[in-house]
Amino acid sequence: MTQVVGNYISYGQAARIKSVSYQIVVWATLLVLMFPIIWVIVGAFSGLDALLSGSLSAIFASVTIEPVRQVFFASNFFVYYRNSIVVAAGVVIFTVTASTLAGYGLTRVQFRGKKWFARLILFGYMFPPLLLSIPMYQIWRQLGLLNSHLGLILAESSVPLPFGIWTMWLFFQTVPLDYEESVWMAGGSRWHSFKDIALPQAAPGMIAVGIFAFQSSWNNYTYPKVLIAEDSLRPLTTGITQYAVQNYVFWNQVMAVVFTIIIPAFLLVYFLQKYLLEGYKATA
Amino acid sequence: MSTVSDGVRAVVPTRWQRKTNGVLASVFERDKTLLALCLTPALALFILIALLPMVWAFNLSLYEVSTLSPIWEWTGPGRLVDIVTSSGFQIAFGRSLVFGFGSVAFQLIAGVGLALLVNKEFKGAVLARALALLPYLVPAVVIGMVGQFMLNAQYGIINLLLLRVGVLDNPVAFLGLPETAMVTVMIVGSWKFAVFVTLLTLARLQSIPEHFYEGATMCGANAYQKFRDITLPRIKNVILIAALLRTLWMFNKFDIIYIMTRGGPGESTTTIPLLAYEIAFNQYNLGEAAGIAALMFVFLAAWSVLYFRVAEPEQEVRVA
Amino acid sequence: MENHGKRHGGRPSTSRRAFLATSAAASLTAGVAGCMGGSGSGSSEPVTYISNNNSPQFQEMLTGFADQFEEERGIEVDIEFTEIGGDYGQRVSQLIQAGNPPDIINAEQFRIGAYATQDILRPVDDIIEAVEEEEEEVQDKFGFVYEGANRLVPAVSSVTNNWYRTDVYDELGLDAPTTWEREREAAQAIMEADNDLYGLGYTTSATVYGSYHAWCRLWGNGAQVATRDGDTVEVALDSGANRDRVREVLERAQQMVEYSPTATNWDWGEIYESYAGGTTATAVYSGGRPKTQSIGQDREWADTTKRVNNSYNSSNQNSSLGNSAATGYALLQGSDNPEGAKEFVQYMVTGDRLVEYARALRFHNIPIYESWYEPGSAYREGWDYLNENFEEETIQSEREALFSDNTQPFTAETEPANPYASPAFTSFQLGQMFYDVTEGGLGIDEAIDQAATTLRENTGME
Structure with a gap:
C-alpha cells in the first residue's frame, strides 16, 4: 500500500497528506472563529x-478564579440558571413538537392556500420588534400570563416557531412518500408511518430546530424583560444585568457570566449532534 | 387527499392496523384533524404575538402619541408620507440597506463555507462541529459588549495584537471613526449569525446519504461535479430560506449596533431600528417611531413577496 | 391564482377582527386603570416603584427600606429592579401605555422635563415641605417646577468636576485647568511630554455624556442653548451674539480634539475608564466617577486626582459656570396608591435611609444639604471610604461648587425653568453638533444651523 515508486507517492500517502492538511485548515479556521470565545x-x-x-x-499574570466565584455566589445566580433551563427546555419541546407536526401536515395534507399560510407566518419576523413589547405586555396581562414561566415559554416559542415550521416543511x-405508503400498504396507520419512517429521516432538521429554539430562548432578553418583573422568576439574561450597573462594567465578571452561559450551550450541541446525527447516519 | 392509504385500508382487515396510540392514531388518520393538530399552535401564537401587536403598532402609527403619555391623538396616514420624505429617514434607510444586505452576503459566504468545511468525517469532527456552532449560542447582547471590549482603542485585544504584529502604528478606534464603524459593526454582527447559516446548511448536508457520493465517485465524477450535482441542489433551498430570514433579521437588528455604537459616531451607524429607538425613547415620539417601524415592515414584506416569486424557496427538490 | 384570491378575501377580515380585539383589550385596560386611579387615596393596593438601580447592594438596601416601611406604616411596597439607561425608559413607557403606571419612578433633573410636559407627574410640594421640616431647606436648583408646582423630590446631586491628575500637572509645572487657555496649554504640554498619556478626553459624540460635555463646554463660554420669551422657549444657539459664542466653542473643539484620543462614540463609561485606565490626564464629569474609579482600581493617581470647576474662556468670562444634576423621585398620575407613594418617598429621602443611600453612591453623587459636608455630620462620621480617600480640600471644593450660584441645572437657562431642556438634552443634538464640526466634516455655521433646526423640530422649543 505505502510503497514509494520513484518520486511518486502512493495513493494512501497522498490521501493521508490531504487529510492531515485538511484537518489543519479546519482547526485553524476554528481557532480564528473561536477567538472571541477564547478571549x-x-x-x-x-x-x-x-x-x-x-x-x-499583565493579563496573563493576573490569573484568578475570583470573577467566577463572585458570579457563582452572587444572589440568585442559581435561581436564574434554573429558570433559564426550565424555560429553554419548555421552548425546545414546544417548538420542536409544534414545528415537526406542522411540517408533516404541510407536506402530507394538501389544502388550498398552503403556500401562503407558510409565507404568512414569516411576516411575524418583519416588524421591528422594538415597539411590539408594549402591546405584548398588554395582551399577556389580559391573558393572566405575566410573571409565569408558562407565559414566557409560549412567548419565546413564537420566535423559533415560524423558522422551525419552514425547516421541517423543507425536510419532510x-x-x-413511497416509504410511508409501503407502511400503509402493509396495513400500518399514518401515525405509525410518521413515527417510524418519516420522523427518523427528518432528525437532522429537528436537531437544527432544537438548537435554534434553545439558543433563541437561552439568549432571549426582550421577552423576559417585558413579561417577568419578579426577580425569582427571571432567567439569566435579565437576571445578571447587575454586572453592568450605572456605567460601571465589571468586565471580568461579565466574561465569567458569559462563560457559564456558554458551557451548557456547548454541551447541548455536542451531545445532540453526537448521538442523534450518528444514530441517524446508522439507519439511513 | 391520501387516496392511496384510503384505498389500501379498504382492503386490509382491521386487525392488521396497529394501534400503538389510540388518540394520536385517529387524529393522524383524518386530514382535517391532522391539519388542526399541526397548525393550531403555530396559528394561535402567530395571532397573539405577531399579528395583534403588529396591528396595534400600525394603528399607533396613525396617532400622535408621546412615549410617556397614554393619550392618543389622531393624525392620519399623512404621517407616513412625512416620514418617507424626511431626509433623516432616507439616510437611515440607506444605511440599513448597506448593513442588511452587506451582513447577509457576508454571512452566507462564511456560513456555507464553514458548513462544507466541518461536514466531512474525520477524527474529532463531532467536536469541530460543536465548536463551529458555538458562536451561535452566545447571546447577542453579550457579543455587543465583548465586541466593544475587544475593539477598545486603549485596552482592547484587537488593537494590542495589531500593534504588536506591526500592522498598526497607533491604536485605532474602530467603532469611533465613521470610515470603519459600519464595517466593524457588520463583521461583529455577522460573527454569530454566519453560524445560523452553517447550522441550517450542515443539518441539510448531514441528511444527504453517503452512497450518493460513493455512486458518483464510481461514475468518475470529480469534486466540483459532485458539489454541483449532488450537494448544491440539496442545500439550495435551505440557503435560500436562510438568506431570506437573515435579511429580515438583520434589517431589524438593534441590540448589537446599539450596544457597540449607539448609532454613532455621529449618526454613521444609525440604521432604521436605531432611528426608531432614538425617536421613541430619546425624543419621546412613540407615534412617529411606530410609523418608521411600520414602513420598515412594508419594505420587508414587499421584499419578501418579490423574493418568494423569484426564488420560490419552498419548492424542495424531490428525491425519489 | 386561486390562492391569490383567497388571500385577498381572507386578510382584511382577519385584520379587522384582530383590530377590534386589540382595541377592546386596550379600552378595557384603560377603563380598569381609570377606576382604580379614581379610588386611589386610601386604597390598599401596594405602592409600586420601578427602581433604576439593580446592583445587588442597592437591591438589598431598597428592599430593606420597603420592609422596614411596611412594618412601621402598614403599607406594602413592591419594587421592580431595572437597569438604568434606555431600558428604564422603555419599561416605564410600557407600563404607562398599558394603563398601568407605577406610583414612583426614579427621575434625573435632565430627564424629568420630558415627563412633566406630558402632564403625567403629580405635584410633590407637600413632600418637599415635609422633608424640609425633617432635614433642612431644599434649594430650588435641585428641584424642578412645572406649571407652578414641584415635580421632583431630589435625593442627591452631582456637580460638574474637571478632574485632573496633579501628579502629571505638577511634574510638568502646569497650572490647574481652570480656564480655556490653561486647559489647552496643559493638554498640549502633556501630549508633547510623550508618555502615552493624552491631555484630556474631549468628547464629540451623540450620547448622553456627549450631550452633557457639549452643554458644559457651551456654558464655559457663556453660550446658551435656550432663551425664553414670555410663554415660549426659543432655541438660542443660532441667534445674535450667542451664535458667535457657540461658534467660538466649536472652533475650540476642533483644536482640543487634537489632544484627546478618538472620543467620537464615548459615553459616561469611556470617559471615566480612559481617566482611570491612565489614558487621559483630564476629564470633565458629572460627579466623582473618574476619582472613585481610580480609587476602586487602586491607581497610583487616585490620591493625586483633584477637581476644578468647569473651565471657562477668561477672555470674556471671569468665573466658571457649571452644572448641577439632582436625581430623586417623581410620582406618576393615574397610579394606584399615590398617598402611600408620597409617604414612602418621604421615608426614603429622610433620616438614616438617606444617609445609607447617599453613602452607597460613594461620593459620586453628593448630598444636597450643606451641613452634611461638615466633618462629624451623620453622613461623614465614621465613614471610612470618604474620609480615607477624599482629602478635605476636594470635599469642600465640591460642596462650594454645588451650592454656588454659578452652578445651575440645564433647565435654569430660562426663568421659569425650561421644561424642554430635557428633550434637548436627550436628543443628543449638541453632541452631534460637536461631532459634525470635528470628525463629521461639516462647517461650523452649517452645524449650528442643523442643530438648531433639529432642536426646533423635536423639542417643543421655537
Whole structure:
C-alpha cells in the first residue's frame, strides 16, 4: 500500500497528506472563529485591573478564579440558571413538537392556500420588534400570563416557531412518500408511518430546530424583560444585568457570566449532534 | 387527499392496523384533524404575538402619541408620507440597506463555507462541529459588549495584537471613526449569525446519504461535479430560506449596533431600528417611531413577496 | 391564482377582527386603570416603584427600606429592579401605555422635563415641605417646577468636576485647568511630554455624556442653548451674539480634539475608564466617577486626582459656570396608591435611609444639604471610604461648587425653568453638533444651523 515508486507517492500517502492538511485548515479556521470565545474565557479568569491595563503580560499574570466565584455566589445566580433551563427546555419541546407536526401536515395534507399560510407566518419576523413589547405586555396581562414561566415559554416559542415550521416543511419534502405508503400498504396507520419512517429521516432538521429554539430562548432578553418583573422568576439574561450597573462594567465578571452561559450551550450541541446525527447516519 | 392509504385500508382487515396510540392514531388518520393538530399552535401564537401587536403598532402609527403619555391623538396616514420624505429617514434607510444586505452576503459566504468545511468525517469532527456552532449560542447582547471590549482603542485585544504584529502604528478606534464603524459593526454582527447559516446548511448536508457520493465517485465524477450535482441542489433551498430570514433579521437588528455604537459616531451607524429607538425613547415620539417601524415592515414584506416569486424557496427538490 | 384570491378575501377580515380585539383589550385596560386611579387615596393596593438601580447592594438596601416601611406604616411596597439607561425608559413607557403606571419612578433633573410636559407627574410640594421640616431647606436648583408646582423630590446631586491628575500637572509645572487657555496649554504640554498619556478626553459624540460635555463646554463660554420669551422657549444657539459664542466653542473643539484620543462614540463609561485606565490626564464629569474609579482600581493617581470647576474662556468670562444634576423621585398620575407613594418617598429621602443611600453612591453623587459636608455630620462620621480617600480640600471644593450660584441645572437657562431642556438634552443634538464640526466634516455655521433646526423640530422649543 505505502510503497514509494520513484518520486511518486502512493495513493494512501497522498490521501493521508490531504487529510492531515485538511484537518489543519479546519482547526485553524476554528481557532480564528473561536477567538472571541477564547478571549471571554481568558477574561473570566483575569483581574479587572489587568484587563483594563492594555498589557497582555499583565493579563496573563493576573490569573484568578475570583470573577467566577463572585458570579457563582452572587444572589440568585442559581435561581436564574434554573429558570433559564426550565424555560429553554419548555421552548425546545414546544417548538420542536409544534414545528415537526406542522411540517408533516404541510407536506402530507394538501389544502388550498398552503403556500401562503407558510409565507404568512414569516411576516411575524418583519416588524421591528422594538415597539411590539408594549402591546405584548398588554395582551399577556389580559391573558393572566405575566410573571409565569408558562407565559414566557409560549412567548419565546413564537420566535423559533415560524423558522422551525419552514425547516421541517423543507425536510419532510425530502422524505419520499413511497416509504410511508409501503407502511400503509402493509396495513400500518399514518401515525405509525410518521413515527417510524418519516420522523427518523427528518432528525437532522429537528436537531437544527432544537438548537435554534434553545439558543433563541437561552439568549432571549426582550421577552423576559417585558413579561417577568419578579426577580425569582427571571432567567439569566435579565437576571445578571447587575454586572453592568450605572456605567460601571465589571468586565471580568461579565466574561465569567458569559462563560457559564456558554458551557451548557456547548454541551447541548455536542451531545445532540453526537448521538442523534450518528444514530441517524446508522439507519439511513 | 391520501387516496392511496384510503384505498389500501379498504382492503386490509382491521386487525392488521396497529394501534400503538389510540388518540394520536385517529387524529393522524383524518386530514382535517391532522391539519388542526399541526397548525393550531403555530396559528394561535402567530395571532397573539405577531399579528395583534403588529396591528396595534400600525394603528399607533396613525396617532400622535408621546412615549410617556397614554393619550392618543389622531393624525392620519399623512404621517407616513412625512416620514418617507424626511431626509433623516432616507439616510437611515440607506444605511440599513448597506448593513442588511452587506451582513447577509457576508454571512452566507462564511456560513456555507464553514458548513462544507466541518461536514466531512474525520477524527474529532463531532467536536469541530460543536465548536463551529458555538458562536451561535452566545447571546447577542453579550457579543455587543465583548465586541466593544475587544475593539477598545486603549485596552482592547484587537488593537494590542495589531500593534504588536506591526500592522498598526497607533491604536485605532474602530467603532469611533465613521470610515470603519459600519464595517466593524457588520463583521461583529455577522460573527454569530454566519453560524445560523452553517447550522441550517450542515443539518441539510448531514441528511444527504453517503452512497450518493460513493455512486458518483464510481461514475468518475470529480469534486466540483459532485458539489454541483449532488450537494448544491440539496442545500439550495435551505440557503435560500436562510438568506431570506437573515435579511429580515438583520434589517431589524438593534441590540448589537446599539450596544457597540449607539448609532454613532455621529449618526454613521444609525440604521432604521436605531432611528426608531432614538425617536421613541430619546425624543419621546412613540407615534412617529411606530410609523418608521411600520414602513420598515412594508419594505420587508414587499421584499419578501418579490423574493418568494423569484426564488420560490419552498419548492424542495424531490428525491425519489 | 386561486390562492391569490383567497388571500385577498381572507386578510382584511382577519385584520379587522384582530383590530377590534386589540382595541377592546386596550379600552378595557384603560377603563380598569381609570377606576382604580379614581379610588386611589386610601386604597390598599401596594405602592409600586420601578427602581433604576439593580446592583445587588442597592437591591438589598431598597428592599430593606420597603420592609422596614411596611412594618412601621402598614403599607406594602413592591419594587421592580431595572437597569438604568434606555431600558428604564422603555419599561416605564410600557407600563404607562398599558394603563398601568407605577406610583414612583426614579427621575434625573435632565430627564424629568420630558415627563412633566406630558402632564403625567403629580405635584410633590407637600413632600418637599415635609422633608424640609425633617432635614433642612431644599434649594430650588435641585428641584424642578412645572406649571407652578414641584415635580421632583431630589435625593442627591452631582456637580460638574474637571478632574485632573496633579501628579502629571505638577511634574510638568502646569497650572490647574481652570480656564480655556490653561486647559489647552496643559493638554498640549502633556501630549508633547510623550508618555502615552493624552491631555484630556474631549468628547464629540451623540450620547448622553456627549450631550452633557457639549452643554458644559457651551456654558464655559457663556453660550446658551435656550432663551425664553414670555410663554415660549426659543432655541438660542443660532441667534445674535450667542451664535458667535457657540461658534467660538466649536472652533475650540476642533483644536482640543487634537489632544484627546478618538472620543467620537464615548459615553459616561469611556470617559471615566480612559481617566482611570491612565489614558487621559483630564476629564470633565458629572460627579466623582473618574476619582472613585481610580480609587476602586487602586491607581497610583487616585490620591493625586483633584477637581476644578468647569473651565471657562477668561477672555470674556471671569468665573466658571457649571452644572448641577439632582436625581430623586417623581410620582406618576393615574397610579394606584399615590398617598402611600408620597409617604414612602418621604421615608426614603429622610433620616438614616438617606444617609445609607447617599453613602452607597460613594461620593459620586453628593448630598444636597450643606451641613452634611461638615466633618462629624451623620453622613461623614465614621465613614471610612470618604474620609480615607477624599482629602478635605476636594470635599469642600465640591460642596462650594454645588451650592454656588454659578452652578445651575440645564433647565435654569430660562426663568421659569425650561421644561424642554430635557428633550434637548436627550436628543443628543449638541453632541452631534460637536461631532459634525470635528470628525463629521461639516462647517461650523452649517452645524449650528442643523442643530438648531433639529432642536426646533423635536423639542417643543421655537
